[in-house]
Amino acid sequence: MKPASFDYYRAKSVDDAVSTLAESPFAKVLAGGQSLVPSMNFRLSTPSLLVDIGQLDELRSVAATPEGVTIGAAATQYAVESSAEAAAVVPGLRAALRWIGHRQIRNRGTVCGSLAHADPAAELPALAVATGATMELRGPNGTRTVAATDFFRGPFWTDLQAGEIITHVRFPAQAPNVTTRVNEIARRSGDFALVGVIASIGSSNGSVDTAVLSGFGLGATPVRLTAAEGVLHGKNTLDEPARMELYEAAYSDAGDPFEDVHASTEYRRESIASLVVRTATAIIDGSSEKGGRS
Amino acid sequence: MTDASKRGESEVRIKVTVNGTQENRRVPARLLLSDFIRDTVGLTGTHIGCEHGVCGACTIIVDGAAVRSCSLLAVQVDGSTIRTVEDLAGDGELTPMQKAFHENHAMQCGFCTAGFLMTLESVKNEDYSDHDDLLDLLSGNLCRCTGYQDILNAVTSVWETGTGPSS
Numbered sequence: 001m002k003p004a005s006f007d008y009y010r011a012k013s014v015d016d017a018v019s020t021l022a023e024s025p026f027a028k029v030l031a032g033g034q035s036l037v038p039s040m041n042f043r044l045s046t047p048s049l050l051v052d053i054g055q056l057d058e059l060r061s062v063a064a065t066p067e068g069v070t071i072g073a074a075a076t077q078y079a080v081e082s083s084a085e086a087a088a089v090v091p092g093l094r095a096a097l098r099w100i101g102h103r104q105i106r107n108r109g110t111v112c113g114s115l116a117h118a119d120p121a122a123e124l125p126a127l128a129v130a131t132g133a134t135m136e137l138r139g140p141n142g143t144r145t146v147a148a149t150d151f152f153r154g155p156f157w158t159d160l161q162a163g164e165i166i167t168h169v170r171f172p173a174q175a176p177n178v179t180t181r182v183n184e185i186a187r188r189s190g191d192f193a194l195v196g197v198i199a200s201i202g203s204s205n206g207s208v209d210t211a212v213l214s215g216f217g218l219g220a221t222p223v224r225l226t227a228a229e230g231v232l233h234g235k236n237t238l239d240e241p242a243r244m245e246l247y248e249a250a251y252s253d254a255g256d257p258f259e260d261v262h263a264s265t266e267y268r269r270e271s272i273a274s275l276v277v278r279t280a281t282a283i284i285d286g287s288s289e290k291g292g293r294s
Numbered sequence: 295m296t297d298a299s300k301r302g303e304s305e306v307r308i309k310v311t312v313n314g315t316q317e318n319r320r321v322p323a324r325l326l327l328s329d330f331i332r333d334t335v336g337l338t339g340t341h342i343g344c345e346h347g348v349c350g351a352c353t354i355i356v357d358g359a360a361v362r363s364c365s366l367l368a369v370q371v372d373g374s375t376i377r378t379v380e381d382l383a384g385d386g387e388l389t390p391m392q393k394a395f396h397e398n399h400a401m402q403c404g405f406c407t408a409g410f411l412m413t414l415e416s417v418k419n420e421d422y423s424d425h426d427d428l429l430d431l432l433s434g435n436l437c438r439c440t441g442y443q444d445i446l447n448a449v450t451s452v453w454e455t456g457t458g459p460s461s
């Protein structure tokens with residue numbers, strides 16, 4: 001047994017989970033356990049009580065409508081990835097999910113759990129920022145809705161207040177003329193990204209009129225690469241000078257990414273700039289390059 | 295009812311079916327599913343490598359889906375149907391994939407083998423005819439010995455072009 005001792009409580013409903021959490025300051029929510037259990041195995045996390053919401057049927061839904069996809073907190077990453085309806089409305093979901101760990105992880109890990117965990121190198125927070133997703137939270141003071149841009153505060157730090165849980169996340173439908181690709185650099189297939197980008201680019205009459213670039217693995221939270229987005233506007237192809245311009249812009253957007261044993265600040269900057277050029281070129285110039293898992 | 299210490303227990307009774315046998319056990323809340331399988335139920339075919347979800351040695355099938363048993367608590371799978379590597383040749387006959395591993399020498403020390411077999415078993419009716427998809431699938435299980443080529447040969451010998459026929 002690796003985790004330290006704790007009490008386990010299987011919530012009977014969302015309200016039951018919220019009221020239980022409210023009474024125990026050292027309690028934690030358990031969803032898929034794919035981040036929490038490994039960190040408890042290392043005793044990096046030693047909650048006194050786990051409130052399991054992973055079995056709640058009321059949170060299991062993956063609902064796709066023409067307006068968007070709403071995902072409950074007990075819906076697994078693989079359930080969303082394998083939903084053709086979800087992929088049709090928000091193509092970025094499947095594209096991003098395929099990069100997460102491995103199938104065995106996604107079979108248990110949840111979409112909302114990844115958002116709550118807020119790993120700076122995770123794909124889904126960056127997708128939430130790129131698409132303008134909103135989180136529905138429920139806590140001791142009732143329910144509230146928070147936009148992704150306000151939700152992520154720092155590494156493993158969100159706007160979730162004590163006793164609050166994400167009950168659902170809502171991803172708005174992608175506009176019909178937009179294409180989304182996800183691309184990242186990792187040391188091994190399935191590892192967390194060193195850096196990565198979600199690119200949603202749309203054109204009308206042949207030139208780009210929508211460009212969203214959301215980088216991850218760069219800073220404390222997902223980073224919008226706004227100068228690079230600006231370069232893309234109005235382009236109908238990315239020729240050599242345009243690609244250079246895009247590279248420079250993405251490089252400066254990256255700021256000063258953190259350094260760790262796997263990658264220096266400079267390596268991360270150069271990698272994100274290259275990824276942005278590669279990914280945007282694939283979308284705008286219609287390359288059929290499979291781009292890893294995307 | 296309002297006393298939080300009354301909600302939640304350090305030991306929980308769980309009922310699961312493991313390889314067709316009902317198990318009704320009281321287990322510590324902190325017991326990992328991998329330790330439940332190996333120590334409580336006594337099935338040691340499931341191996342434990344990293345214990346943080348990375349290596350895949352502990353892969354088993356829960357309600358039809360491959361999972362890392364080291365990254366789940368036993369209490370999380372209460373009510374499920376579990377299959378471990380011991381179930382594959384439960385009737386004494388190796389599955390086509392097990393035979394192919396044998397024939398292609400798709401193992402050296404064999405520590406990773408149970409995990410590979412369970413991952414492959416879980417998706418045997420899905421389409422892995424795309425070679426990159428197959429490599430991506432196999433990359434979820436680490437092997438320190440073989441260099442993967444013999445494993446890949448074993449899989450493609452059963453799945454022909456990589457497509458998994460039901461066997």
Ligand SMILES: Cc1cc2nc3c(=O)[nH]c(=O)nc-3n(C[C@H](O)[C@H](O)[C@H](O)COP(=O)(O)OP(=O)(O)OC[C@H]3O[C@@H](n4cnc5c(N)ncnc54)[C@H](O)[C@@H]3O)c2cc1C
Nearest residue numbers: 029031032033034035036101109110113116122165166347
């Ligand atoms: C080997 C491995 C590789 C991985 N690779 C990647 C990767 O490449 N990219 C990636 O993004 N992730 C990766 N992950 C993490 C995976 O995506 C997790 O599933 C995810 O981060 C957490 O989801 P979960 O449902 O498992 O949450 P849990 O582990 O159950 O919980 C994680 C945290 O979030 C809290 N929480 C969970 N749900 C809620 C909720 N609804 N409301 C409030 N708080 C909540 C918990 O209290 C806990 O603090 C990997 C994991 C492993 C083990």
Ligand code: FES
Nearest residue numbers: 343344345350364
């Ligand atoms: S022991 Fe479970 S993944 Fe390594």
Ligand code: FES
Nearest residue numbers: 402404437438439
């Ligand atoms: S055969 Fe030894 S680890 Fe795979």
